[in-house]
Each structure stands twice: as C-alpha cells, then as structure tokens.
Amino acid sequence: MAIGVRNVTKRFGDFVALDDVSLAIPTGSLTVLLGPSGSGKSTLLRVIAGLDQPDVGEVAIFETEATGLPPQKRGVGFVFQHYASFKRMSVRDNVAFGLKIQKRPKKEIRARVDELLELVQLHGLADRYPSQLSGGQRQRMALARALAVEPRVLLLDEPFGALDARVRKELRTWLRRLHDEVHVTTVLVTHDQEEAMEVADRVAVVNRGRIEQYGKPRDLYEHPATEFVMTFVGPVTRFEESYVRPHDLEVQLEPNGKYREATVEKVVHLGFEVRVELSLPDGELVEAQLTKKDVERLELLEGQRVFVHPSRVTEVEEEASGAPVRARAS
Amino acid sequence: MVAAASRLSGRARSNPGASGRWFLRGTAFLYLGLFVLLPVAVILQRGYGDGLTNLRDALDTFGAWNAIRLTVVMALVTAIVNGVFGTLLAYVLVRIDFPGREIVSAVVDLPFAVPTLVAGVMLVALYGPSSVVGGWFEEHGFKIIFAPPGILLALLFVTLPLVVRSVQPVLSELDREEEEAANTLGAGGWTTFRKIVLPALRPAIVAGSLLVFARSLGEFGAIVFVSGNIPNKTLTAPVFIQQLLSPSSYGATNGPEQAAAIAAVLFGFAFVVVLITEKLISGRLERTQ
Amino acid sequence: MSAHAASRPVRKDWRGRAARASLVGVALLYVLVLIVAPLAGIVYYGLRSGLGAIGDTFSQTDVVHAFYLTFVIMLIAVAVTTVFGIVVAFVLARDRFPGKSLVSALVNLPLAVSPVVVGLMAVLLFGRGGWFEPFFSAEGIQIMFALPSMVIVTIFISIPFVIREVVPLLEELGMEEEQAAWTLGASRLQTFFRITLPNIRWGLFYGMALSAARSIGEVGAVLVVSGLLQGKTETATLYILRAFDQYQPERGYIVALTLAAFSIVLLMAIEFFKRRSTKAMAR
Numbered sequence: 001m002a003i004g005v006r007n008v009t010k011r012f013g014d015f016v017a018l019d020d021v022s023l024a025i026p027t028g029s030l031t032v033l034l035g036p037s038g039s040g041k042s043t044l045l046r047v048i049a050g051l052d053q054p055d056v057g058e059v060a061i062f063e064t065e066a067t068g069l070p071p072q073k074r075g076v077g078f079v080f081q082h083y084a085s086f087k088r089m090s091v092r093d094n095v096a097f098g099l100k101i102q103k104r105p106k107k108e109i110r111a112r113v114d115e116l117l118e119l120v121q122l123h124g125l126a127d128r129y130p131s132q133l134s135g136g137q138r139q140r141m142a143l144a145r146a147l148a149v150e151p152r153v154l155l156l157d158e159p160f161g162a163l164d165a166r167v168r169k170e171l172r173t174w175l176r177r178l179h180d181e182v183h184v185t186t187v188l189v190t191h192d193q194e195e196a197m198e199v200a201d202r203v204a205v206v207n208r209g210r211i212e213q214y215g216k217p218r219d220l221y222e223h224p225a226t227e228f229v230m231t232f233v234g235p236v237t238r239f240e241e242s243y244v245r246p247h248d249l250e251v252q253l254e255p256n257g258k259y260r261e262a263t264v265e266k267v268v269h270l271g272f273e274v275r276v277e278l279s280l281p282d283g284e285l286v287e288a289q290l291t292k293k294d295v296e297r298l299e300l301l302e303g304q305r306v307f308v309h310p311s312r313v314t315e316v317e318e319e320a321s322g323a324p325v326r327a328r329a330s
Numbered sequence: 331m332v333a334a335a336s337r338l339s340g341r342a343r344s345n346p347g348a349s350g351r352w353f354l355r356g357t358a359f360l361y362l363g364l365f366v367l368l369p370v371a372v373i374l375q376r377g378y379g380d381g382l383t384n385l386r387d388a389l390d391t392f393g394a395w396n397a398i399r400l401t402v403v404m405a406l407v408t409a410i411v412n413g414v415f416g417t418l419l420a421y422v423l424v425r426i427d428f429p430g431r432e433i434v435s436a437v438v439d440l441p442f443a444v445p446t447l448v449a450g451v452m453l454v455a456l457y458g459p460s461s462v463v464g465g466w467f468e469e470h471g472f473k474i475i476f477a478p479p480g481i482l483l484a485l486l487f488v489t490l491p492l493v494v495r496s497v498q499p500v501l502s503e504l505d506r507e508e509e510e511a512a513n514t515l516g517a518g519g520w521t522t523f524r525k526i527v528l529p530a531l532r533p534a535i536v537a538g539s540l541l542v543f544a545r546s547l548g549e550f551g552a553i554v555f556v557s558g559n560i561p562n563k564t565l566t567a568p569v570f571i572q573q574l575l576s577p578s579s580y581g582a583t584n585g586p587e588q589a590a591a592i593a594a595v596l597f598g599f600a601f602v603v604v605l606i607t608e609k610l611i612s613g614r615l616e617r618t619q
Numbered sequence: 620m621s622a623h624a625a626s627r628p629v630r631k632d633w634r635g636r637a638a639r640a641s642l643v644g645v646a647l648l649y650v651l652v653l654i655v656a657p658l659a660g661i662v663y664y665g666l667r668s669g670l671g672a673i674g675d676t677f678s679q680t681d682v683v684h685a686f687y688l689t690f691v692i693m694l695i696a697v698a699v700t701t702v703f704g705i706v707v708a709f710v711l712a713r714d715r716f717p718g719k720s721l722v723s724a725l726v727n728l729p730l731a732v733s734p735v736v737v738g739l740m741a742v743l744l745f746g747r748g749g750w751f752e753p754f755f756s757a758e759g760i761q762i763m764f765a766l767p768s769m770v771i772v773t774i775f776i777s778i779p780f781v782i783r784e785v786v787p788l789l790e791e792l793g794m795e796e797e798q799a800a801w802t803l804g805a806s807r808l809q810t811f812f813r814i815t816l817p818n819i820r821w822g823l824f825y826g827m828a829l830s831a832a833r834s835i836g837e838v839g840a841v842l843v844v845s846g847l848l849q850g851k852t853e854t855a856t857l858y859i860l861r862a863f864d865q866y867q868p869e870r871g872y873i874v875a876l877t878l879a880a881f882s883i884v885l886l887m888a889i890e891f892f893k894r895r896s897t898k899a900m901a902r
Contacts, residue, residue, distance in 0.1 A: 051798050070347065071801040078802040084795035088817050097813075098803035142799075149803055350807055351714060358710040358722070361703040365775055366725045369740035372750055376743045415649050422646040426639050434647065436890050437654055442829070443886035444879055445836025447856045448661070451863075451875040456660030463656075487653055519638055541730075548733025550839030551856070555863070568733045568839065575735075575742060575843055586742055593736040600731040605724060 001063070002027040002153060002185035003048060008057030010043055017043040018054070019209035025202075027062075030179050030186045032196040035206035036232070041189045044206065045155050048187065049076045062152055074153075077146030077184075081158040083138040085130035091117070091141050092126040098149035116144040119178070136167040143175075147182070156188045160195070168192075172199055193233050197221070205229050230314060237287040240280075244310040246289035251276065252307045253298060259307035262286065267300055276300060278308060373597070377590030385595075388588035393561030394570060401567040401596075404478070405546035408485040413539035416493025417531065423494070424501045442491045446551030449487050453480065453556050476558030481566065484552035489542040496538030497531055504530055537610040544600040544607075567596055658879070665876030668869040676873045681850050685858040685874070692766075692841075692854065693834040696773040700830050701823070704781030711782070712789035729778050737772050738843025764846030769854070772840035777830040784826035788819045788896075821896035828889045832882060 003025040010018040017040045025031050033041040046052040048059055050071035058067045066074050086094050092113055099109045117123035120140040130138055139159055146154060159175075160168040176199045179186055190196055196203050197217045204214040205228070213225040217233075224230035230243050237246050240260075252259060262278040265285070274295045276288045288308065290298075300306070377384055388394055422428075423435055441449065457464040457474040464474050474480050504527065512522045550568040557564040559573075574589040666673075676682055711723060729737070744750050745762040755762050762768045796818070800810040816823075838856040845852035853861070855878055862871035 049802060051801070071798070072804050072806060076802055078799065080795055080799060082795065084799040086796055086799075086814060097800070097805075101804045101809060145799075145803065347807070354706055354710050355714060355716070357703070358707045361707065362722065362725045362778075365771075365778060366728050369737070369744065369775065370728070372743045373736070373740055415646075418642065419646050419650070422643050426643055428643050434650060436886065437650055439890065440654055440658070440883070440886060443832045443882040443889065445838065445856055445882065447836070447838040447859055448875045448878050448882070449657070451859065451871065452657035452661045452879070455664045455872065456657045461660065483653070487657070490653065519635060544731050548731070548736065550733060550735050551836070554839075555860070568735045571733070571739065572735045572839065572843060575739060586739065586746065586748075589739050590743060593733070593739055597732055597736055600733075601728060604727050604731040608723070608727060 001025065002029075002061070003187070004058075004060040004063075005044070005048065006058045006060070008044070008047055008054045008059065010040075010047060010052065010054050016209050018047070021057070021209070021211055023204060023211060023214065025185065025187060027185050028183050029201040030176070030188065030199060031202045031204065032200035033187065033189045033204050033206055034191070034193060034196040034233070036191055039206045040209040041191075041206040042157055045157050045187060045189050048153075049078050049155050050074050051078070075151050077149065077151030077154045079139070079142045079146050079154070079156040079159045081161045083130070083135070083142050083162075085138050085141065087130055090127050090129055091122060091133070094130070094141055095145045095148050097145060102149065112148060113144075116148055119147075120144045134167075135163045136171060139163065139171065143178075147184070151184065154184045154186045156186065158189055158191070160192075161190070168195075175199065197233070203233075205232060207232070224314065235287075235289070238284070239286050239308075239310055239313070240284075242310070242313045244313055246275070246287045248310050248312040249286065249288035250309050250311050251278075251288055251290060251294070251298060251300070252309075255307050256309075259309040262306055262308045264300055264302055264304045264306060266302060267295065278306070280308075373590050373594050376587050377592075377594045380587070382591075384584055384587040385591035387584060388574065388592045391570075391574070391588070393565050394592070396562040397565045397567045397570040398592075398596075400478070400481075400565070401547060404481055404485060404566070405543045407482060408489055408546045409539045409543040411482075412486055412489050412493050412542050413535055416490060416538060416542075417497050417535050419490075420494045420497035420501055424498060438494050439491050441488050446488055446549065447555055450484055450552040450555030453483055453487065453552070457483065475556055476560070477564060480556045481553055481564060484556045485546045485549060488549055488552050489545050492541045492545065493535065493538035496541065497534045500531055500534040501527075533610045537607045540603045540607045540610070544603040547596055547600050567592065571596075661872065661876050661879060664868075664872040668873070672869055673873055676870045679870075681853065682858060682870070682874060684850050685853050685855045686877075688766075688769075688853065689835055689855040692770055692773050693831055695770050696777045696834045697827055697830050699774050700777045701781050701827055704778070704826065705785060705823070708782050708785035708789060712786045713794070726779055726782050729776050732776075734772075734776060734837060734839030735843060737775050738840040740775075741768050741772050741840070741844045763844060764848060764852060766852070768844040769841050769852065772844055773834050773837050776837060776840060777833050780829040780833065781823065781826035784822045784829075784896075785819055788822040789815075792818050821892050825889060825892040825896055828885055828892060832885050832889070835878065835881070835885075 001024045005023040008021045035041045095113045205212045207228050213229045220233050266277040268275040278286045508526050571589045574585045800814050859871045
C-alpha cells in the first residue's frame, strides 16, 4: 500500500472537516478523491501531504509512519489549484528548485530539467517567467517541478479547477497518459465527476468529511453504496420512489403491462443524445435519455402519450434512523 | 489503530512546525516586551507611583498649563488645516493629470524623509526675522518665527504627508461608477464630490487627521527650533517636558517624575487616537483569518 | 446635454477645466509655500557662505564625529528593527493567537509617543534612580550619556516602519509558494531565504529606508539621553542645535543642508522602492 490513512479526524474550530476517515491507496494507482466543495477532500489531501496536521489518526506512506513528519520529509509531490509558481524564477529555475535544494550537480540538474520540460511539452519556454505563461502551461510546469524530485507519491489539488473547459479536458487526458508512462502513485482531488470517471483507476467519494464509497469508477456508477454516491456520480432521475439512470428508462408507444403512462413535455436535442422530459399522471417529472435513432423511430412530439419503464432500477430504502441510505441494484 | 490517550485532548501532537512557531512568537514577544511594554510601564510607575503629587508639581510649574493648552490647540488647527489641504492634494494627485505630477508627489513625501530639526531650520531660513519674507512680515507687525504662526507652519510641514498618504490609496481605488451615475442625473462636479466622493473618503480623511493630531501633540524637533520656547507664549508641552529633564530644571528633585506624569497624559491621549485610527482604516495589522 | 449634440461641434468643458486648474493651482501654492520655499531657503543659506566655508565645516572634528555617530546609530537601529521586525511581521501575518490586537497596538505605539517622552523613558530606566541603573552601574556599563542609550531610543522610534510595510505584503502573498517549496524538500529556513524574502524584498527595503530616515532625523530623544557631550555623544542634529545656540549659523546651515540632501537621496530611494513594491504586488 502506497498510502495508508487510519482514523483521521480534522477539525477547524467547530467544523469537522474529516470524520474518522480511513483509506488505503494501492501503489502505482491513480486515485481520485471526488466530492462537492466543503466535503473535506482537499483537507484529506493536505493531511496526506503534511500541509495540515490531523487532530486524531495516522498517515503512513509506503508503510512508514508519516504523521509526525513535515512535508519536506515525506517524499510527496504536490500540485496546487492556483499553480503556486515561484513568480520570481524562470520556468527552468522553478522546475530545478527541488534539485537545487538537494544540491545535485549542475549538469545533472540541467539534464533532468530539460528531460522534464520535454515530457510536459514546455521546453521552448524554459527561460520565460510564470507571468508570461497561460494557466495550462503554468500547471504543466508545476507538474514538472513536482516530478523533478522523483516523489514517491504525487498529489494534485483540483489541478484543473482554474482552467477553462477545453484546456481542462485536454490536460485531463494528458495527465492520464502521463500516469500510464510514469506510474507514480497519484491522488487527485476534484469536484468534477466526469473528470473522476475518465481519469481514475479508483475513486473515493467524499461527503461531509466521510468517505461514502471507494472503488472502481464503474462500480460506483452501477452499484452505488449510498444515495449521495448515486446522485453525485452520474446523471439520475427519480422514478416512483427509486433512482434511475435516464438512459435506463425505456419509452414505448404501446402499453405493455408494467409500463406506466406518461406525457411528453419537452424534447431537447443534445447532439447525438436526446433528453426527453416526461410527466407522469400524478404530476411527477421524469427525465429520459434516448438516442436520436430511438426518438426518430418513435416520432416523439410534445404532448404525446407514451409508456415508460425503467430497465434497471436502483432501489432506495429510506431508513427511519436517518443513517446513510443504502441503495440496492434490482 | 488503538486510539492513544493523547488524542483525546484533540490537539495536534508531534506537530513538526510547532517549535519554529514558538521560537518566532517568543522572540517577537521579548522584542516588543522589552522595547515597548517596559518603557510604557516605567513611565506610568514613576509618574503615578506616588499618586498624583508628581502631576500636581508639574502642573504648578511656571508655564505648564499654557504649554498644554498651546500644544492641544496647535494640534487641532494643524489637523483641520492639513485635513483639508491634504485631501485636496490627494485629489489633485489622483484625479488630475498635470505636468510635473510625479515631482509634486515626491515633494509631498519630503517631510517624511527630512529630519524634523532640519525642517525647523528650513523654516527659520525662509521665514525668520532676518530673512526676506520674514523680515517683511515683521515690519508689518506679524511675527512668524518665535511666535505661534511659526509653530503652525512647522507642524503643517511635518504632518502633511500623513493625510495625503491616508487618502490617496482610497481615492485611487474608488469605483467611478457612482460618480458617473450622479453626473448623468445632473449633478455637477462639486455636488458629486460633496455627496458621493467625500462620504467614501471620510474614514480615510478622519484617520489621517487623527494621526496628524497625535503626531502634532508630540512634535519636538521642528518646534524647538522655530518657536523660541517662550514660556506661556510659544512653549509647547514636549519642549516643556524636555526642560523638566535638563539638569538645572527649576531646582526640583522630582523632575523626571513630573515629566513622566505629564508625558503619560499626553501619550495616553495620542495612543488612544492611534488606536481609533487603526480601527478606522480597518486595522491593517489586525486581519485575523 | 443638448439633444442636438450631433449638429454642434464638440464643446470644450471650460468650466471643468478652469475648476481643475484652480484646484491644481491652490494645491501647488500650498506645497510651494510650505515645502519648496523653505527647501530653497536652506539651499541658499547653506551655500551662501561659499565652498570655502563648507570645506572648513567638514574639517571640524566635531562635525565629522557628529556625522559618524549619526551614521552608526542609524545602522544599528535599522539592522535591529529589520531583523526583529521581520519576526514580528511573520507572527502578526501568519500566526493565530489571542491578543493579536495587543501586539499590533504595541507595534504602533512608537508612532504616538513624543520623542522627548521616549528619552524620558530611557532616563527612567537607566538614569539616576532608574529601574536598571543599579545593575548597570555595578557592572560598570555606561548607558546614559553614552552610545547605548542613544541607540536604544532610536530603535524604539524606528520599530513600526518595517513591520507596517511587511505585514500587508505577507498577507497578500499567502503561503502557497512556501508550501510548494516545502513539498519540494526545502526546509523552513531555506524557504524563507529563497522564496519569502525575495517576494517581500521591495516592501522590506521601503520600510528600511523609512526607518533609516527616521533614525537620522531623531533629535528629541537623543537630546534627552545624550548629555550633549561634544565630540562624544553629539549627533548631527544635536550639532545643528549647538551651532545655532553658539552663534555659528553658517555651520548649522551647512550641516542641516547636508542632512537635507542625504534625506532627499533617501527619499528618492523610498519612491523607487515604493513603486517597485506596488508593481510587484499587482502581478
């Protein structure tokens, strides 16, 4: 296990950021901590890095107790959301920083920096200053800088959060490819579930200081452990006391036993997929996701009467005690 | 995995940065305690350790009351005059583009760099009885140097940057939209200034003026040269205190203690003013997270 | 605004221009009378006696000593207030503890105190009957009427400047760059020298320049503690006082002019640093 977090609790005044959190992250994996703002995911990352101290609990990195160690001694690389570039140093000096601290020989530093700049595709900009780079370039520099000292673990705190959508998508793919090449144990924090699903080997869903589920992205999507996970990871629509994925709702023109009657309210074409908003007789609004082909075949129009049935339902049991709701696949 | 008893206290244990933090704190406290707290304590103790006798003796000394009165009045007038002119200067420097603006800005900061005594010398050089300007005024029965007007000039010189520097940053940060809205609604320049800009600047102007007041209460170097230090006429409180301390002072044995008693009053006044000022400019040093 | 604006040529805002011009005029007049004219006066009186008198003045041993003493005191005061000022600034900007406002009040206190009162504080601590007097006289160390007391009072009055400049800078900069440096293996000390210090450089220099200017200009406090021992505890400012007292105004003007000239150079340095500091913060 590359990282072991055991029973960590962290409070900021009265606010409990992390509540008895435990996690084991396998070596060489790319794990994503996914959750809404304020869920505690960044705090957890910073506790692993040593930038924040837990009130209770322990952190171990590669089986060595790390809780009492300062960030300098943990061998972690950290990438910040707002880059934390050393404003007064060139790109080259930024990347070389950690190596200079280690007092490596100049030739070695130069070679390694060049190698890294090639890796992150910034080698033409080595003598520029961070203020002369775009956000995406600064973040790639930050990554090169963190990788320069060969960290055992790479931690990224919402690294693409400050970038615009297109750059975010590009860097996301690029990061995944980088990980496949370099194989450093990586933990990434994000609130973007699409990012998590695309990039991760494993995802830990964090909510209100607790980890609700930890597993492969597909497992989280198809077998969510709690209501929160179901609604946070992937699109969801409520259908008769259950949660259903919109693309699992089948629409037909003829009644067929268990199919329920519904009226088409709106048909929204989103490129290849079509979102069909339906209303049930009791007024409940439901969202179905169909392919263009299906919509054309059914010749769906607003106001039309159709019949709807979910091919796959995740049953939600409301527990009287108010404990985290468990969802079952039926 | 066993929860150790130490965790029950809820405090971060084996915190790697803690020793550094305590070292910094300790040094800071020692530095400020020795250099600031201690001197204040000694003034209070020596001045009022024997009750109010020292204060009474000091006030009984020839010229004491008038010194205090003169100092306070001068400080008030200075605060008001530089409050107005300082604001005017700030406005002119921020809003109006004129040739030589940079030079004027530098000149305004000059009193901050010039030794106060040299400021006094400068004023005597230009407005003293043997000078061109001063001589002319004297002929017409108006003494500048060795008279209250000289004191006022000295104080105005020394405190001018305080208001300008207080108002300037606020003025340059001001969002023009409100003024533009007022203009479109028919308000002319002066009205807009009076109703929109001035209220926004008020805390900064007041803060700057308060600082001027506090500073003027204690000014020594410029005044000792310019005023002539005539008791009951041009003797100010700081000079009075200094005289209480000189070896031959009035033959009193408790000279320093008397001085301490008066000083504590002056100083307490000025300190309260500085505290209020800090609150007004939203405590630059106090931003807790 | 006329509805027929399109048909009329653009009218110049004469009233506005006149108003603005008169504002500038009044402001300039004030600055002229208050600051520029006296400066011109001292230049005139200082140079009036001719280069010979200037050379003569600077060859006087007590003049040379006075400048030397002023300079030494200034160096020590700036050094002490800079080093400890940085420490206090860090504690104020980064640390969290109750009573922070007390600390910030203590830092601002020297700005409110009259220099004479500062001298008085030293007298009460180190002079006859003072709290520490028995200890120092037993050790044979002379504080009053000697360099140590002059340095101490100068330090007191210089305390606020570096701190007041560095604290807002530290708050604006935040800790991210430093935390990044830690994760890259730099110790706290290394991080301070390689990352923090360069980032606060200009604000720090600005504070130091203000501190230096204040130290050079100090007269009230050193007057009280120095005992006015010619050639031993007489600073440049105290020399000026004596020169005029003893009817040697030419010498007084010359030394005053020198201090003024030095101050102006310092002033230009201050302006330079101030501009760099605000430019760096804006980045």
